[in-house]
Amino acid sequence: MAERERAATPPYGGVFSARSQVMDAEDLRRAVTRIAHEIVERNHGLDGVVLIGLQTGGVPLGRRLAESLSRIEGVEVPSGSIDVALYRDDIGLRPVIPEAVTDLPFDLTGLTVVLVDDVLFTGRTVRAALDALNAYGRPRAVQLAVMVDRGHRELPIRPDFVGKNLPTRHDEIVDVRDDGVDVGEKRPPR
Amino acid sequence: MGAEGIEEVMRVTDSFVEVSERAIPRVPALRGRTVVSLFYEESTRTRLSFEMAAKRLSADTMNFSVSTSSAKKGESLRDTCQTIEAMGVDALVVRHSSAGVPWQVASWVGCSVINAGDGWHEHPTQALLDCYTIRDRRGSLEGLRIAVVGDVKHSRVARSDVLAFTMLGAEVTIVAPPTLLPPSLAGWPVEVSSELDSVLPKADVVYLLRMQAERQSEALLPSLREYTARYGLTRHRVDMLPDDALIMHPGPINRGVEIAADVADLPRSLITRQVANGVAVRMAVLFLLLGSEPRA
Numbered sequence: 492m493a494e495r496e497r498a499a500t501p502p503y504g505g506v507f508s509a510r511s512q513v514m515d516a517e518d519l520r521r522a523v524t525r526i527a528h529e530i531v532e533r534n535h536g537l538d539g540v541v542l543i544g545l546q547t548g549g550v551p552l553g554r555r556l557a558e559s560l561s562r563i564e565g566v567e568v569p570s571g572s573i574d575v576a577l578y579r580d581d582i583g584l585r586p587v588i589p590e591a592v593t594d595l596p597f598d599l600t601g602l603t604v605v606l607v608d609d610v611l612f613t614g615r616t617v618r619a620a621l622d623a624l625n626a627y628g629r630p631r632a633v634q635l636a637v638m639v640d641r642g643h644r645e646l647p648i649r650p651d652f653v654g655k656n657l658p659t660r661h662d663e664i665v666d667v668r669d670d671g672v673d674v675g676e677k678r679p680p681r
Numbered sequence: 682m683g684a685e686g687i688e689e690v691m692r693v694t695d696s697f698v699e700v701s702e703r704a705i706p707r708v709p710a711l712r713g714r715t716v717v718s719l720f721y722e723e724s725t726r727t728r729l730s731f732e733m734a735a736k737r738l739s740a741d742t743m744n745f746s747v748s749t750s751s752a753k754k755g756e757s758l759r760d761t762c763q764t765i766e767a768m769g770v771d772a773l774v775v776r777h778s779s780a781g782v783p784w785q786v787a788s789w790v791g792c793s794v795i796n797a798g799d800g801w802h803e804h805p806t807q808a809l810l811d812c813y814t815i816r817d818r819r820g821s822l823e824g825l826r827i828a829v830v831g832d833v834k835h836s837r838v839a840r841s842d843v844l845a846f847t848m849l850g851a852e853v854t855i856v857a858p859p860t861l862l863p864p865s866l867a868g869w870p871v872e873v874s875s876e877l878d879s880v881l882p883k884a885d886v887v888y889l890l891r892m893q894a895e896r897q898s899e900a901l902l903p904s905l906r907e908y909t910a911r912y913g914l915t916r917h918r919v920d921m922l923p924d925d926a927l928i929m930h931p932g933p934i935n936r937g938v939e940i941a942a943d944v945a946d947l948p949r950s951l952i953t954r955q956v957a958n959g960v961a962v963r964m965a966v967l968f969l970l971l972g973s974e975p976r977a
Contacts, residue, residue, distance in 0.1 A: 496872055505715075508883055574696060576696075576710075577696070577700070577708040577709070577710040577968070577972075578708065578709060578710070582710055582711075582972045583971075583972065583975065586973055586974060586975065587972060587973055588693065588969075588973045589693055589696035591696075592695045592696050592698075592699045593696070594699075612770050622709070626703055626704075626705055626707075626708070627703070
């Protein structure tokens with residue numbers, strides 16, 4: 492789930508306030524293009540590759556990656572989105588609520604899935620996503636693409652494709668938008 | 682629960698409809714939670730629907746039915762509830778023939794209590810699934826004209842539906858013979874009519890209520906045949922409806938009484954759709970109660 496959503500939407504409380512910009516729109520565009528090239532290189536083309544964005548922050552990023560991939564290779568990459576709320580391991584510990592409906596219009600069996608998210612932090616969202624993918628078939632392989640890896644992993648999970656490695660404090664918030672990436676703090680609701 | 686609360690349940694229900702459509706319709710969201718259904722009154726769809734909803738969320742379910750329990754030995758409702766709670770239960774799904782029982786039970790126990798129908802009073806999850814079913818077909822209830830037809834007096838479904846439909850902006854007309862209206866309609870934001878034929882041409886939704894033969898203690902109708910003649914939804918009456926009007930019924934249906942046998946099976950009849958959506962709505966209710974808040 493997006494850092495911004497977790498920080499700013501009503502069930503989670505608090506308001507994000509930006510302190511400094513770490514990527515601008517151009518940086519973001521170049522990172523998306525580079526990741527797209529890396530995906531093609533790693534998989535020797537796009538045969539059997541599908542993109543799945545994690546709700547909600549990974550979905551717009553997944554869409555941009557798909558556009559970039561189709562420019563590079565001239566083929567459409569099947570894309571979907573997945574909401575992992577019902578697979579989280581912190582249900583009952585903090586407020587959890589589905590943010591959007593999962594949209595995976597294909598059987599994943601035998602495909603190479605590239606999971607896309609905006610920020611990689613503890614790794615728990617990705618763990619939930621790996622669990623959720625099982626409900627849709629058995630992929631040949633799962634790879635992970637993120638725009639920002641901010642460290643502080645709590646599980647043995649690592650990304651395959653990274654836009655930017657960004658050392659952060661545990662209590663900071665990283666906000667990825669279409670036009671840039673900000674780091675800041677969460678303020679409690681008024 | 683206001684209009685906002687209903688919208689929230691419906692938004693979350695979208696996710697659970699998607700879960701229900703999967704090849705393996707099960708998520709681990711409520712692993713380790715226990716849901717007990719406590720039914721002091723018979724039921725097919727509501728009890729099974731709650732049970733299926735709980736199972737699809739990976740919760741454990743237990744069933745209590747009066748005929749095989751210590752209630753037969755005279756154990757009181759309060760003692761029964763507290764005994765079940767002491768076993769470590771997270772939610773009680775309660776149906777009872779007396780109004781207010783779920784509310785009373787909630788004051789005795791610390792776990793969540795869900796009203797699955799209390800007497801003539803309310804049936805909230807039915808209203809939620811009805812709202813969801815209409816929204817699913819029409820996008821919204823705002824401005825829709827909904828005719829609620831039949832035994833309103835004995836119907837908890839009618840009470841909950843009227844509340845929910847009007848809260849979401851629908852215009853509700855109650856159609857019933859005067860003997861089957863509640864003693865007072867003061868405070869109900871509805872129109873009342875006893876002429877079904879004049880209401881049908883303007884209705885977006887016809888919501889038929891079940892003729893509740895088991896609650897008819899006095900002679901309120903000359904005969905069922907006479908009721909069908911004036912208020913039954915026959916093929917002829919369906920033709921009076923606008924082309925896109927929907928037909929709904931909470932079930933169980935009395936074919937040939939409030940609805941003609943072939944009308945129940947028309948494409949515009951959403952009766953089985955209501956049942957399917959019922960599972961998803963109850964998943965949403967269970968998850969919102971047990972999963973979306975930190976455990977106390």
